[in-house]
Amino acid sequence: MKNINIKSAIISASIVWTLAVIAFVASYLVPIMSDPDLQANWVLSIALIPSALIGAHIYYRKGHKTNGFVLGVFMFLVAMLLDALITVPVLIMPHGGNHISFFTDPGFWLIGVELVSVVAAYWQIEKAVKSTKLAKA
Numbered sequence: 001m002k003n004i005n006i007k008s009a010i011i012s013a014s015i016v017w018t019l020a021v022i023a024f025v026a027s028y029l030v031p032i033m034s035d036p037d038l039q040a041n042w043v044l045s046i047a048l049i050p051s052a053l054i055g056a057h058i059y060y061r062k063g064h065k066t067n068g069f070v071l072g073v074f075m076f077l078v079a080m081l082l083d084a085l086i087t088v089p090v091l092i093m094p095h096g097g098n099h100i101s102f103f104t105d106p107g108f109w110l111i112g113v114e115l116v117s118v119v120a121a122y123w124q125i126e127k128a129v130k131s132t133k134l135a136k137a
Contacts, residue, residue, distance in 0.1 A: 069124020
């Protein structure tokens, strides 16, 4: 396992976080469910899959060899920092929430597990595809 490229990982994590926040906020604009907060969390959990795949692809396309689990955890930590600095003060606090309620919500941690899992799965699939291509060559 090679060390993580901090700059590329932060850029990738920021892209994932931005796409996820856009999906979360946009879900409030199209009321489908009676509970808009539950709807936003569902939309976020669905939108996070392609967002995390895009972020992982952006990171790994430069040839980095970082373990996918390590990258996923790092990306989640960057997202947590961005949530603490931007999401909670701008989107959560005006509606009566706070940092404690945001970071102790089990849904937050499930989404974190999802992010780490998708990035790790992407890495595993990339490794398998590359080894198959090398075996055929």
